[in-house]
Amino acid sequence: MKTELLQLGAGQDAAIYRRAGELLREGSLVVIPTETVYGLAASIEREGALRSIYEVKGRPSDNPLIVHIAEPGMAARVAREVPKAAEALFKRFWPGPLTVVLPKRPEVSPIVSGGLDTVALRCPSSAAAREIIRAAGVPLAAPSANRSGRPSPTRAEHLREELAGRVPLIVDGGPCAVGVESTVVSLCGARPRLLRPGAVTLSQLRELLGPVDVDEAVTGELAAGSTVSAPGMKYRHYAPACPMTLYRGARAASVMKSELARLIGEGKKVGVICFDGEETLFPGAEVRSIGPRENHLVQAQRIFAVLRELDCGLDRILSVTPDPDGVGLAVYNRMLKAAGHDLRQTEEEEA
Numbered sequence: 001m002k003t004e005l006l007q008l009g010a011g012q013d014a015a016i017y018r019r020a021g022e023l024l025r026e027g028s029l030v031v032i033p034t035e036t037v038y039g040l041a042a043s044i045e046r047e048g049a050l051r052s053i054y055e056v057k058g059r060p061s062d063n064p065l066i067v068h069i070a071e072p073g074m075a076a077r078v079a080r081e082v083p084k085a086a087e088a089l090f091k092r093f094w095p096g097p098l099t100v101v102l103p104k105r106p107e108v109s110p111i112v113s114g115g116l117d118t119v120a121l122r123c124p125s126s127a128a129a130r131e132i133i134r135a136a137g138v139p140l141a142a143p144s145a146n147r148s149g150r151p152s153p154t155r156a157e158h159l160r161e162e163l164a165g166r167v168p169l170i171v172d173g174g175p176c177a178v179g180v181e182s183t184v185v186s187l188c189g190a191r192p193r194l195l196r197p198g199a200v201t202l203s204q205l206r207e208l209l210g211p212v213d214v215d216e217a218v219t220g221e222l223a224a225g226s227t228v229s230a231p232g233m234k235y236r237h238y239a240p241a242c243p244m245t246l247y248r249g250a251r252a253a254s255v256m257k258s259e260l261a262r263l264i265g266e267g268k269k270v271g272v273i274c275f276d277g278e279e280t281l282f283p284g285a286e287v288r289s290i291g292p293r294e295n296h297l298v299q300a301q302r303i304f305a306v307l308r309e310l311d312c313g314l315d316r317i318l319s320v321t322p323d324p325d326g327v328g329l330a331v332y333n334r335m336l337k338a339a340g341h342d343l344r345q346t347e348e349e350e351a
């Protein structure tokens with residue numbers, strides 16, 4: 001299969017949307033831009049295409065897909081019930097980087113929901129994503145377009161090699177504005193529950209909904225065999241090709257600096273992820289900044305590209321961590337997964 005890469009913004013957008021819509025209706029996969037990360041999309045009415053999503057990604061079949069809709073009104077085509085709390089979330093955060101888990105209509109394929117009787121729904125703010133859904137005329141199931149275990153793609157060029165020959169069309173909408181996957185909140189239990197942190201923050205959800213539980217998978221390491229509310233959370237994600245260690249606390253950079261010296265002394269090739277202004281602290285390392293320490297939005301935009309850049313034959317990666325509040329919680333959560341929860345707490349600085 002030949003993979004076509006079509007770039008938006010060059011006067012051909014309407015034709016590209018039509019082409020994408022046509023392919024999706026016919027049962028092909030199309031890579032689409034969204035504001036969070038690039039998605040590997042299929043019509044929810046094409047079981048063959050839904051199955052190919054799992055094949056192309058190498059994704060376990062019990063890890064359900066998020067259904068993308070062009071406007072909140074389409075939710076009732078997929079969800080059996082749309083409770084008041086969901087309506088309030090749609091009104092406040094849609095279109096945008098928030099996924100809401102609701103009871104599923106029985107006619108929606110179990111391939112979408114990984115066999116669950118619930119379904120995850122999102123109306124993206126990316127105009128391109130919504131135009132493509134409209135052109136397809138049907139909700140689209142779309143997980144992140146990376147192959148399973150690779151960092152999520154935030155630029156079309158991340159996928160050129162990864163998906164070459166596996167999909168007929170990649171629509172290039174430029175770099176993703178948010179950069180981490182959507183916040184996922186479930187409204188299927190006794191209380192709203194945050195399953196995955198993203199750009200819509202926990203405090204924004206609490207402001208609107210009152211108490212919101214936080215799934216253990218957000219910051220904790222799951223015990224083997226434990227059951228999880230967000231099945232995707234149990235898999236090791238975004239794993240770089242070498243071990244990665246995270247450092248927290250005021251002395252993170254200085255502890256990383258001595259660890260770096262030790263590793264370089266052993267002849268190791270080391271990558272360092274730091275904040276802006278710290279780059280010169282780590283001579284001899286492959287250094288990448290994820291942005292200003294206080295700017296979680298920039299960190300979210302950069303984290304996956306940085307992880308991909310550091311997949312370059314290193315022996316170890318040492319990384320700072322953002323404060324796990326606001327959008328920082330989403331960045332922190334993705335880093336924990338990339339590092340397989342190898343987190344070192346450094347002592348606080350003496351006053």
Ligand code: AMP
Nearest residue numbers: 064118119120143144181229230231232
């Ligand atoms: P991805 O689209 O690859 O970024 O992953 C989608 C995320 O949404 C995964 O963590 C899934 O486990 C989660 N998800 C999708 N559908 C459901 C559902 N019905 N219930 C709970 N979590 C879901």
Ligand code: MG
Nearest residue numbers: 143144152181
């Ligand atoms: Mg993913």
